[in-house]
Amino acid sequence: MEKKDRYNVAVVGATGAVGQKIIETLEKRNFPVGELKLLASARSAGQQVQFQGRTYTVEEALPEAFEGIDFALFSAGGSISEKLAPAAVERGAVVIDNTSAFRMVPEVPLVVPEVNPHMIGQHQGIIANPNCSTIQMLVALKPLYDAYGIDRIIVSTYQAVSGAGQNAINDLLDQTRAILNGEQPEPKVLPVGSLPKKHQQAFNVIPQIDVFTDNGFTKEEMKMVNETRKIFGDPDIQVTPTTVRVPVLYGHSESVYVELKNSFDLEEVVQLLQGAPGVKVIDNPEAQEYPMAVTAEGSYDTFVGRIRRDLFHPRGLNMWIVSDNVLKGAAWNAVQIAEYMVKTR
Incomplete structure (x- = not known):
């Protein structure tokens, strides 16, 4: 792509939760947009969207x-990406895809700009955004991986319903209203999977995100395993995830235990995290100060707190990681990749 003053941008899935955040982020970041095309399914065509004072x-x-x-x-679902992304590339566009369609394709870079920006230049037309839960974890772990190496990660996630789209947000709100009005809620969306059975999400946690695989882990959990290895370029790193949906609208939280390859000084760990791009440390437990979902909502940063040595493993480290899943976990990461390409032209 040649250097330009303005770039023509298409947003696919423009009426969805992530698509709307992409448009909002392009405007907030003052991305050098020339022509803007907002694309969606036939049923959403005709809707009006505001951008930089224009309709x-x-x-x-x-x-x-x-x-x-x-x-x-792209943020319109894997099947749409599979169908239309090659067509966009054929016409000269660079595709930045938020779905899982191309993440594990060997020749497609899987990119978190704070972690592996060097992979952006190796694209062949398509660049994949990782899964939201993977992105925030690796933003926080990258400085530790570089300084000490990582043998193993054990992570439990507490994921917001917005990760399942606008319908899941609406369903949680409807269930909550019903319960507060003394009515029986009627779950319609979660868990997303092949079975018709749905569980109450309001005032409840669901230990299933996506469908289960033959090994007992869900697809969401296996994404964290496989994507971490690809992004770090380390096929030996061990990742054991448990992903859980919680009654929160925006902001994924993660309890992360990591076994480092080399011994570490805790103060040095904190300093590394404080100096890491895209990371904000909030770690003052005596004053009850630590990251929460409401802390991260609306922010591009990844927040880290509860940083502490493990009680038993000499190279074990525990931390709490929170990020806005629709922004850093999707829309901002995509726009950030485009910004990087514009700046390095």
Whole structure:
């Protein structure tokens, strides 16, 4: 892609939760947008969206819509990406895809700009955004991986319903209203999977995100395993995840235990995290100061706290990691990749 003053941008899935945040982030970051195309399904075409004081009409996402586009930011589901991303690339666009469609394709870079920006230049037209829970974990672990090496990660996630889309947000709100009104809630969305059975999410936690695989782990959990290895370029790193959906609208939280390869000084660990790009440390337990979902909501940063040595393993470290899953976990990471490409042209 040649250096330009302005770049033509297409947002695919423009009416969805992530698509809306991509548009908002492009505006807040003052990304050098020339022409903007907002694309979605046929049923969403015709909707009106505001951007930089102008009103845009959402168009149906079709291959010909990508003519003249420089960046195509996809967040409309894996099947749409599989169908339309190659068409966008054929027409000269660089695709930054938020779905899982291309993440584990060997020739497609899987990128977190704070972790492996060098992979951006190796793209062949498509760059994949990792899973939201993987992104925030690796933003926090990158400085420790570089300084000490990592043998093993054990992570339990507490993931917001926005990770399952706008319908899950609406369903949680409907369930909550019903319960507060003394009515029986009627779950309609979660867990997302092949079975028709749905569980109450309001005032409840569900230890399932995505469908289960033959090894007893869910697809969401296996994403964290496989994506961590690909992003770090380390096929030997051990990752044991348990992913859980909690009744929170925005902001994924993670309890992370990591076994480092080399011994560490705790103060040095804190200093490394404080100096890491995209990381903010909030770790003052005596004053009850630590990251929470409401801390992260609306922020591009990844927040880290509860940093402490393990009680038994000499190289074990525990921490609490929180980030806005729709921003750093999706929209901001995608726009950040595009910004990096613009700046390094």
